[in-house]
Amino acid sequence: MKLFQLYAYGETGLVEFQNPDFAAYARACGVDGYRVEMLEEFEDAFRAALTSGRPTVIDARITRWAVPHYNPSPDGLIDALVEAVEARFRD
Structure with missing residues (x-):
């Protein structure tokens, strides 16, 4: 969502x-x-x-990278990168 x-x-x-x-x-x-x-x-x-x-x-359990149809803009891509980095440091 x-x-x-x-x-x-x-x-x-x-x-x-x-x-x-x-x-x-x-x-x-x-x-x-x-x-x-x-x-x-x-x-x-x-x-x-x-x-x-x-x-x-x-x-x-998949990442947002697996849902490209909701992520066509550069803004969405940047959000995905930030989420991936945050998850890496959280673990």
Whole structure:
């Protein structure tokens, strides 16, 4: 949502949402849930989902670089760079 707000209005609604753990929600609802952050983890989770025959949620934690259609302006690109640097120092 923040990316859309930056793209459409040039600013955000001054809110920061943290994504919940969708995999945990899925498991709480009785279905399989996987949280992945790397391609290799996704491949394993996807393989398990296909073979399980059960409803499955894969919570793929991606960066804004993976959502280019909301990021066509140089301003959005700069925001993405700042976010990446901040995340690197935060970890």
